[in-house]
Amino acid sequence: MPIETQTQAGDFRSGFVAIVGRPNVGKSTLLNRLLGQKVAIVTPKPQTTRGRILGILTRPDAQVIFVDTPGLHKARSRINQHMVRAAEAAIEEADVILFLVDATTGLSAADRAIAADLGARSRQLCVVLNKIDKTARAKLLPILAELNGMLPQHDVVPVSARTGANCDELMRQIVGMLPTGPKLYDDETFTDQTERMLVQELVREKVLLLTRQEIPYAVAVTVDKFEDKGKVAVISATIHVERESQKPILIGQGGRRIKEIGQAARLEIEAMLDRRVFLELFVRVQADWTQRESLLREFGV
Ligand SMILES: Nc1nc2c(ncn2[C@@H]2O[C@H](COP(=O)(O)OP(=O)(O)OP(=O)(O)O)[C@@H](O)[C@H]2O)c(=O)[nH]1
Ligand SMILES: [Mg+2]
Structure with missing residues (x-):
């Protein structure tokens, strides 16, 4: 044989x-x-x-x-x-x-x-x-x-x-x-995350890098608008915190910290999307979101 x-x-x-x-x-x-x-x-x-x-x-x-x-x-x-x-x-x-x-x-x-x-x-x-x-x-x-x-x-x-x-x-x-087996994804796919999710995470990364103490753990980010306008992407995102007292820490004196977060995130998002980006950030209190099932789901945890 x-x-x-x-x-x-x-x-x-x-x-x-x-x-x-x-x-x-x-x-x-x-x-x-x-x-x-x-x-x-x-x-x-x-x-x-x-x-x-x-x-x-x-x-x-x-x-x-x-x-x-x-x-x-x-x-x-x-x-x-x-x-x-x-x-x-x-x-x-x-x-x-x-x-x-x-x-x-x-x-x-x-x-x-x-x-x-x-x-x-x-x-x-x-x-x-x-x-x-x-x-x-x-x-x-x-x-x-x-x-x-x-x-x-x-x-x-x-x-x-x-x-x-x-x-x-x-x-x-x-x-x-690895076991032998066929391709499960086409050659171009490199992640399961959408551009929206990648943007969300990049904003959260900058918040983590630029804030201290309890803030990193109290924060979730959602992307509320993501519009492609030719060479520019217009994005607005909300940074959710757990308590009213965390809002001024995140915003900083005269809005300095949130501006810093926005700039750092924008630069990286522009590199990732290979487009100019207009990024608008909002801060919102969502009481005790880390303890609430529905909000954990909404925020992708
Ligand atoms: N010196 C050094 N630092 C590293 C290395 N790998 C990761 N780090 C640092 O370790 C820290 C944590 O890295 P992450 O990749 O976020 O670790 P992780 O295990 O994903 O952390 P969690 O998502 O929080 O569980 C960062 O400051 C990294 O830069 C390494 O090989 N050498
Ligand atoms: Mg990790």
């Missing part, structure tokens, strides 16, 4: 790769790095990502559907419970799980709990030790040893999502772990 040679189509790999871990370990930075473009916002504050975000990378040999997730943590408030549930759902649906840990902070009790949970699932799992650009080699070795001890069946790949160090090797390993 002739030996069957596999067809090209039979070699093609595709699948969902969930990027999970504690808040702030660099999941969204890694997604943007592996994809080669920004689809997820990044800030130094934990709990930046609030829902699942797809980043789709199509190569000649594979289609990798990355799923960025909110950080896993002990959720007390309703909004945080939603976020953790989104991450758990992504884990359930994934073909491959990338478990990210932060080398600069070392392993915490939360990391160990996540490792135990993920290790108990019979799933393709790759442990990614991130932020090696900011960590002394001597500090990496004991972390690597502990990860190997906890998850002996799984590879640990040290990377820097920020500089890209060793990310090619990580990509090679990810593709190797």
